[in-house]
Amino acid sequence: MSTPNPFANIGFEDFRQLATDETLSKYERIGFPDAYRKDFEATIFSDILQKLTNLQGNKRSVVDIGPGCSDLPIMLIDLCRTHNHKLTLIDNKEMLDLLPSEPFIEKVAALYPNCPEFIAQHQGTMDVILCYSVLHYILIDTAFFRFLDISLSLLAPGGQMLIGDIPNISKRKRFFASDTGIHFHQAFMKTTELPNVAFNRIEHDQIDDAVVFALLQRARTQGFDAYVIPQNPTLPMANRREDILITRP
Template identity: 50%
Template sequence: MAEKIDFDKLNFEKFRELALNDDLSAHEKVGFPNSYREDKEPLIFADMVKKLTSLEGKGKTILEIGPGCSRLPAMLADLCQERQHEVLFVDSTEMLALLPDGPHIKKIPGRYPQVPSLFESYTGKVDVIIAYSVIQYVFAEGNLWDFMDQSMNLLRDGGEIFFGDVPNITMRKRFFSSAAGIACHQAYTGTDQLPTVVFNQLEPGQMDDTVVLSMLARARSQGFHAWVLPQSLDLPMGNRREDILIRKP
């Protein structure tokens, strides 16, 4: 069955349109087919929380960039309420309208990092920044280094940035070149077809190993720790996506 939207042609403006489309599920509004996210969000959230030690404690400031409107930002809001954290959501007005309200929740409309009020009030004061399944759109249509630099500038000492669910085309190719990847592809398609994998070709707009490793190098060269972390294999795309964690010492 054909999908209702083209998941390969998404950007900030398209997500604004999706937020207003009442024919779409919450998963589809944030750029995923239902089959990829249905019943998986608790697993995704648990994996993320396990990696972010700065979420522990009480009274911290948490920023989520591009939260969308799925259950993930709602779960984050619940955790922040429980731990007496302030949570900042930065997204389009259309997406923010679909998120819960609360005294500990602050919604900041805009296309990050073009949100001056955020930087005027919170530079050097944020404990955790989360951008989950967002960085690929920044890479394709924005300025990745400016996005990273400005995010690192918001952190207080000991603060962390979590760029989660990063699609890596090279990682995907490695997986689908393996016996496990071939079996996965054949089970998904119900055929004996081999997946098409081509190395050493130009793929504009796609993140690959060079981009991921350059992100680590940039953070480290500016005095931050940075790591690539594997996703739990029970996550929807844990075999072909990974996470980046940056920490200010």
């Protein structure tokens, strides 16, 4: 259906090794073949900025869960410096070591949400939480609803959380069952074969519509507004990924 990703099926601990492997590009170190990220990160960042409007304010508290080490966190750091925001970066130590250290940046080396000190200190204070292209690892590595509940407890009134770049296998199936998806697959794979799409089958360890809607409902039940929003269609995986935006009224 697409070129096999040599970085598929990796977890938090594997990212430590990727981070320290100097033979890899900065995109490969965060688990993406270059073609998925190179030349796209400025567009990805502007898509994020359209959704996380609090980033345009001044002196806000911002946390990036799983920033990785490519250009996206650098763009976020630059923006936070310009807007006098405080920025917390949470990832493994090896990944964080690849990012610059500056006075307005706090680095927390942890498998989020296993960082009780940070969580206790920042209850109800965060204006922006960004968690981009990380949810599928959280689904495997951590207590999934605890991740959501704890994150929401960090949001200040008016705060925004973007759980971005979610690979939703239900969306992927809908796309590859469509005429557009079939043409996309055939052109990309240089084949006349149809993509292999199986409905009515449980997909272990994958995010599907049930997971996406469960997150929305659980957030709304706790008094937050929660929405599924599409990605800018020019992003490389917009046909099979989507974002969740949660706001505290």
